[in-house]
Amino acid sequence: MRVKGKREKGKGKRSGAAKPSTIHRPPSTMYRIAEEVGAALKARRLMLATAESCTGGWIAEAVTMVSGSSEWFERGYVTYTYISKREMLGVKEATLAKHGAVAEAVVREMVEGALARSHAQVAVAVSGIAGPTGGTPGKPVGTVCFAWGMKDGAPRTETKRFAGGREAVRRKSVEHALKGVLGLLART
Numbered sequence: 001m002r003v004k005g006k007r008e009k010g011k012g013k014r015s016g017a018a019k020p021s022t023i024h025r026p027p028s029t030m031y032r033i034a035e036e037v038g039a040a041l042k043a044r045r046l047m048l049a050t051a052e053s054c055t056g057g058w059i060a061e062a063v064t065m066v067s068g069s070s071e072w073f074e075r076g077y078v079t080y081t082y083i084s085k086r087e088m089l090g091v092k093e094a095t096l097a098k099h100g101a102v103a104e105a106v107v108r109e110m111v112e113g114a115l116a117r118s119h120a121q122v123a124v125a126v127s128g129i130a131g132p133t134g135g136t137p138g139k140p141v142g143t144v145c146f147a148w149g150m151k152d153g154a155p156r157t158e159t160k161r162f163a164g165g166r167e168a169v170r171r172k173s174v175e176h177a178l179k180g181v182l183g184l185l186a187r188t
Contacts, residue, residue: 030171033178034062040185041072041122048181049120050076051089051110053101053127054144058174074120079110089113102127102139104157107147111155121151122184124177130169144173148184156184 027035041048050059060076063069077088082101085091090113091106099105110125128144135141142162149155158180162172 030062030175030178031065033175033182034066037063037178037181037185038066038069038072040182042068044185044188046122046185047072047074047118047120049074049114049118049123050177051107051114051123051125052076052078053080053085053110054130055126055128055170055173055177056080058170059124059126059177062174062178074118077110077114085110088117090116100139102129102143102145104145104147104159107145108149108155108157111147111149115149115151122149122181124148124181126173126177128169128173130166130173132166142169144169144176146173146177146180148177148180150184150188156180 037048048063050063052059057076057078060073063073079085079088082096085096085101085106086093089110091109095103095105095109107125107127110127111123114120114123114125125147126144129135129139129141131141133141135143140161142164143159144162145157145159147155147157160176162169164172
């Protein structure tokens with residue numbers, strides 16, 4: 001017998017079901033840029049690959065936050081060590097020995113490797129010093145190198161210096177990388 005206002009044991013409860021959220025949060029800047037990247041790639045019927053070091057897969061995470069990203073995101077490489085850059089992306093040992101991991105020459109080879117080893121037509125690569133350690137006078141914390149490329153073209157590279165702590169440097173790097181993809185696509 002059920003008494004009004006009381007539940008029988010085990011009845012009326014949603015086991016394992018999540019409560020629907022009633023809080024609406026506006027999309028982040030990163031998410032909005034990722035949506036724009038997706039729309040631009042989809043409109044051109046192109047696929048994206050990412051080759052990441054200091055961002056640790058955050059670019060891939062940002063683009064896969066967008067529903068339907070499997071239509072325009074092909075794969076991501078997280079290559080944090082020299083050996084992973086060589087094995088997964090074909091970065092030359094001589095390039096790493098001469099320049100270190102944080103160099104435009106390295107990200108250029110990373111983007112070329114991502115394009116050669118994937119089915120993507122567009123790629124972005126990032127390598128940097130997010131901190132708080134690892135900086136040198138020539139490459140201080142916040143130094144991040146970027147490359148963007150397409151299958152049939154020469155990659156474009158750029159080095160930026162971002163202020164802030166580790167998370168801020170990484171976040172700014174992800175946003176800049178995505179904006180660079182938009183810039184590359186605007187020229188196609």
